Amino acid sequence: MKQQVDNLQEEFTLEQINELNEIIEKYRVEPGGIIPLLKETQDLLGYLPINIQKQISDKANIPLSRIYGIVTFYSFFTMTPRGKHTVKVCLGTACYFSGGKEIAETIEGEFRVKSGETTADRIFTYETVRCLGACGLAPAIVVDGEVYGRVKPSKVKEILEKYK
Amino acid sequence: MSLIDIIINDNKLKIEEGTTILDAAKEAGIKIPTLCAMPEFGFAPGSCRICVVEVVGMPALVASCTYPVREGLKIYTHSERVLRARKMTLEFLLANHPLDCMTCEKSGDCILEELAYSFGIKKSRFEQNREQIPLDETSPFIVRDLNKCVLCGRCIEICNEILQSHAINFGYRSSQVKIIADEDVDLRLSQCLSCGLCVVVCPVGALTDKAAQGKGRTWEFKKVKTTCNYCGCGCNFDLNIKEGKVAKVTSNPESIVNGIHLCVKGRFGYDYIHREDRLKTPLIRKNGKFEKASWEEAYQLISSKFTKIKKESGNDSLAVLSSAKCTNEENYLLMKFSRAVLGTNNVDHCARLCHSATVAGLAQAFGSGAMTNSIKEIADASAIYLTGSNTTENHPIIALEIKKAVTKNGAKLIVADPREIELVKYATLWLRQRPGTDVALFNGLMNVIIDEGLEDKEFIAQRTEGYEELKKTVLKYTPEVVEKITGVPAEDIRKAARIYATAPTASLIYSMGITQHTTGTDNVLSTANLAMLTGNVGKESAGVNPLRGQSNVQGACDLGALPNVYSGYQKVTDPQIQEKFSKAWGVDLSDKVGLTVVEILNAAYEGKIKGVFIVAENPAMSEPDLNHAREALKRTEFLVVSDIFMTETAEFADVILPGVTIAEKDGTLTNTERRVQRVKKAIEPIGEAKQEWRIISELAQKMGYNMSYNNPAEIMEEIAKLTPIYGGISYERLEKDGLQWPCIDVNHTGTKYLHKDKFSRGKGKFSAVEFKEAAELPDKEYPLLFTTGRVLYHFHTGTITRRSKGLDEICPEAFVEINPRDAKELKIENEDMVEVTSRRGKIKAKAQITEKSGKGVVFMSFHFHEAAANLLTNAALDPVAKIPEYKVCAVKVKKYQ
Numbered sequence A: 001m002k003q004q005v006d007n008l009q010e011e012f013t014l015e016q017i018n019e020l021n022e023i024i025e026k027y028r029v030e031p032g033g034i035i036p037l038l039k040e041t042q043d044l045l046g047y048l049p050i051n052i053q054k055q056i057s058d059k060a061n062i063p064l065s066r067i068y069g070i071v072t073f074y075s076f077f078t079m080t081p082r083g084k085h086t087v088k089v090c091l092g093t094a095c096y097f098s099g100g101k102e103i104a105e106t107i108e109g110e111f112r113v114k115s116g117e118t119t120a121d122r123i124f125t126y127e128t129v130r131c132l133g134a135c136g137l138a139p140a141i142v143v144d145g146e147v148y149g150r151v152k153p154s155k156v157k158e159i160l161e162k163y164k
Numbered sequence B: 001m002s003l004i005d006i007i008i009n010d011n012k013l014k015i016e017e018g019t020t021i022l023d024a025a026k027e028a029g030i031k032i033p034t035l036c037a038m039p040e041f042g043f044a045p046g047s048c049r050i051c052v053v054e055v056v057g058m059p060a061l062v063a064s065c066t067y068p069v070r071e072g073l074k075i076y077t078h079s080e081r082v083l084r085a086r087k088m089t090l091e092f093l094l095a096n097h098p099l100d101c102m103t104c105e106k107s108g109d110c111i112l113e114e115l116a117y118s119f120g121i122k123k124s125r126f127e128q129n130r131e132q133i134p135l136d137e138t139s140p141f142i143v144r145d146l147n148k149c150v151l152c153g154r155c156i157e158i159c160n161e162i163l164q165s166h167a168i169n170f171g172y173r174s175s176q177v178k179i180i181a182d183e184d185v186d187l188r189l190s191q192c193l194s195c196g197l198c199v200v201v202c203p204v205g206a207l208t209d210k211a212a213q214g215k216g217r218t219w220e221f222k223k224v225k226t227t228c229n230y231c232g233c234g235c236n237f238d239l240n241i242k243e244g245k246v247a248k249v250t251s252n253p254e255s256i257v258n259g260i261h262l263c264v265k266g267r268f269g270y271d272y273i274h275r276e277d278r279l280k281t282p283l284i285r286k287n288g289k290f291e292k293a294s295w296e297e298a299y300q301l302i303s304s305k306f307t308k309i310k311k312e313s314g315n316d317s318l319a320v321l322s323s324a325k326c327t328n329e330e331n332y333l334l335m336k337f338s339r340a341v342l343g344t345n346n347v348d349h350c351a352r353l354c355h356s357a358t359v360a361g362l363a364q365a366f367g368s369g370a371m372t373n374s375i376k377e378i379a380d381a382s383a384i385y386l387t388g389s390n391t392t393e394n395h396p397i398i399a400l401e402i403k404k405a406v407t408k409n410g411a412k413l414i415v416a417d418p419r420e421i422e423l424v425k426y427a428t429l430w431l432r433q434r435p436g437t438d439v440a441l442f443n444g445l446m447n448v449i450i451d452e453g454l455e456d457k458e459f460i461a462q463r464t465e466g467y468e469e470l471k472k473t474v475l476k477y478t479p480e481v482v483e484k485i486t487g488v489p490a491e492d493i494r495k496a497a498r499i500y501a502t503a504p505t506a507s508l509i510y511s512m513g514i515t516q517h518t519t520g521t522d523n524v525l526s527t528a529n530l531a532m533l534t535g536n537v538g539k540e541s542a543g544v545n546p547l548r549g550q551s552n553v554q555g556a557c558d559l560g561a562l563p564n565v566y567s568g569y570q571k572v573t574d575p576q577i578q579e580k581f582s583k584a585w586g587v588d589l590s591d592k593v594g595l596t597v598v599e600i601l602n603a604a605y606e607g608k609i610k611g612v613f614i615v616a617e618n619p620a621m622s623e624p625d626l627n628h629a630r631e632a633l634k635r636t637e638f639l640v641v642s643d644i645f646m647t648e649t650a651e652f653a654d655v656i657l658p659g660v661t662i663a664e665k666d667g668t669l670t671n672t673e674r675r676v677q678r679v680k681k682a683i684e685p686i687g688e689a690k691q692e693w694r695i696i697s698e699l700a701q702k703m704g705y706n707m708s709y710n711n712p713a714e715i716m717e718e719i720a721k722l723t724p725i726y727g728g729i730s731y732e733r734l735e736k737d738g739l740q741w742p743c744i745d746v747n748h749t750g751t752k753y754l755h756k757d758k759f760s761r762g763k764g765k766f767s768a769v770e771f772k773e774a775a776e777l778p779d780k781e782y783p784l785l786f787t788t789g790r791v792l793y794h795f796h797t798g799t800i801t802r803r804s805k806g807l808d809e810i811c812p813e814a815f816v817e818i819n820p821r822d823a824k825e826l827k828i829e830n831e832d833m834v835e836v837t838s839r840r841g842k843i844k845a846k847a848q849i850t851e852k853s854g855k856g857v858v859f860m861s862f863h864f865h866e867a868a869a870n871l872l873t874n875a876a877l878d879p880v881a882k883i884p885e886y887k888v889c890a891v892k893v894k895k896y897q
């Protein structure tokens, strides 16, 4: 158990871990369902990585396969950390052919992420999407809901730098 | 429940209200196909919809496995509409299903294949190209091909609800849904216990038995129902035979003890039968080397040597070690051989090392040293006090009953164990006593019960004696005093006492953690005291229940492979008994109580015992203080060993005789709940090996004593005649469910629980016992307490389990469990090689750092010859039962450089 806590500490602060343990304890004493427990945990930590799932499994005595099953079933649970900002690159037909593909490649190369992943510094979560409904602006990207149109692959980095 | 009228396929039927349509149809002889439902486990999720039927008046078809019948219901099970719907469902199921029945292991036994055949579906109209899921072959026992999975959910239900193993579940969503193990890892890496029950219930070829791949089609096997030869649970199953070989083991739902359950050893641990290194001919040691010999030669040599020793040094310089792995018939013959042919009562077996304290203690308290109640009764107990038994690993099928009691029937479980065993998870209360302080803990519990007036006064007055004395003794053991001795908080002692004493039925279950102490008999007496104090003996779902280790350790005791009794615990010192056996066997018999296992080896060490005959035992691994035991075997003038493999003990022999496995012989075994069950010959003996019962009688014959039987059934007839508790037992009567002794005569149906209105000895006897410390305690030089046990995947000295490919693959090496705090002090990291030293020996093994072991306690299993735990253990004996103290000795641990 000690080792596991050490592992957790690499990712989370001691405060967060303590708070997590409090949440688990609350649900252990008064079982209110696994889903709310997981939801509260995700609200606290932002995501539900395997070692957190294991911690919950051990402490609350819930089978790991059950937790993992639920986490992978409901789309609002995520096992990858979210970055501060979300970058969506459109790979719909119009965007793809007018430079979307290159934008995606640039980001993937520059930030070393694949679709659905978060950069190591936790600044960006990068996703690719199908048609944003802004084909007129192709190629388009969206950062935290703000749409950027006619983006040149060479300019992507510049746009994102602003958010750092 | 009232009967109602329904109409199925235009036929009127009277049926109990609330029955499902599926069951109603079954009663009417109509077969409705099912995929997901398992009515025998109350599982009917209604998800596969292959079982749909038409109910007149209902707009949609209904799933018959969940739909209850009502008065006047009109049902069609095979109408055109129904068949069309079923066909459609099937085609959807087949849309993603690989069509490779020709090489699929499940073919011939697959529901999907059968349905596709009967509906004439060659190819699905909805064929899709779902992404292939890679085959998972990581488990040594189970192959998972999830591309064949129909998502019926049976495996999940079994693993989670029935077994409480919680290894698998559904994961992901929509078209990605699949069965996941833990966090979607390979089965081998998950918490799967490899029981294989999911393989049994899987209706298709998604889960199959790895070792059986390519060994034959279901229809080619001859099935022989027999009894497992590993542990005392006594599970039954079918050996599947093809071309004279055991191809695999499958569940037989007719098994009374276990139904379709089996543990990993029973289901997957029988590949040792056909190992190349089986002993196939007799071997005789010539000039220090073993040479092949004929049976005649071997018998001749043994006979002349034993006769010579007898003449020169007297009968009592010979001894026999019988075996808890051999059948009842063989144990009977061996003790007869010892007494009638060799003329000595020096016969014993390894029960001495595990449960002799039980036999001695419970005989003293109740008059009969066996589990008082039956396995199936455990599930209905309202409280269970479990102590000194890691049931999950050692008696897996009994652990299921305990879990059922807790999770399904709301029983309260109290675990008293120094280790954090798996069942602690299910416990209301866990008492972590310092090893070796059980008497104090029991006295503390009784102190509270008496103090709070929770004892069963009526039971005590009418059915017991010795109460006042007990009371006087336990009054000293207040919870506070006991806390100081045991380390268990006084408040927990009070709580546990109240739970146990106020439960309508409380079952006390224990195993070697209680017996393997110098105070073993005292411990057992304490269990009996506690049960009698609260009136928990002689009624259903209560009692004192020692779990016996090996498959036939109960039987070996019953049949008198003990130095002081004949079969049925009839004393050798009783002149009437002596006369009875003397007459039946046609020889004079000795009334001198013989030596026990440890004493025999000590005598051999001192040169007083000169000839020893050991059958299927491995004292060179199982004895405490191994260096001493091995030296004793070396010094034995003439040692004969019969076994199936070259064991550590056989290495010391002068003559080795090849015996057989249970697949090669007929006989009976008696499980821990006193149930005598059949073992059936399924294949011919390998090589020149012979059944042990033949070996013993042929050897007797050679030595001039007339011992001849055509088959083991005849031996059982003789046993029944001479042994009152087995009086009504015969092979015909054992056929279906076996019989639980006492079974007095042919009309007696056996005994589910003992001491109903009267104890075997008349009144139950309380014994006041004082706490005594273990013989060797940690000190400055050896600061840690060493304790031993077993793991799920191996059995006893590992002779056979370590020769099972899968079992050894999953658990290949010894480990020492150490508490994290001790590890830190000793600067030991997980998986470091460590050296463990006691006053008697030294071994090396990998460290496993875990909270399972309490601070100051190290634990190790004893299956591994390369790190034999018993090189360290203490041979100090319990004064009454002569059981050695395996559970407590002092050691020091350091990192191995």
Ligand code: SF4
Pocket: B155, B158, B159, B163, B165, B166, B167, B168, B191, B192, B193, B194, B195, B196, B197, B198, B199
């Ligand atoms: S083998 Fe047993 S423990 Fe493993 S997944 Fe199957 S049912 Fe569960």
Ligand code: SF4
Pocket: B148, B149, B150, B151, B152, B153, B154, B155, B156, B179, B198, B201, B202, B203, B204, B206, B207
């Ligand atoms: S693996 Fe077998 S039992 Fe489990 S869901 Fe799939 S088909 Fe059913």
Ligand code: SF4
Pocket: B228, B229, B230, B231, B232, B233, B234, B235, B258, B262, B263, B264, B265, B266, B267, B395, B396, B397
């Ligand atoms: S080892 Fe014991 S629990 Fe396992 S199958 Fe054999 S008798 Fe049953």
Ligand code: FES
Pocket: A090, A091, A092, A093, A094, A095, A096, A130, A131, A132, A133, A134, A135, A136, A138, A139, A140
């Ligand atoms: S394709 Fe990119 S917005 Fe439509």
Ligand code: FES
Pocket: B033, B034, B035, B036, B037, B045, B046, B047, B048, B049, B050, B051, B052, B063, B064, B065, B066
């Ligand atoms: S068997 Fe009835 S729905 Fe599956």
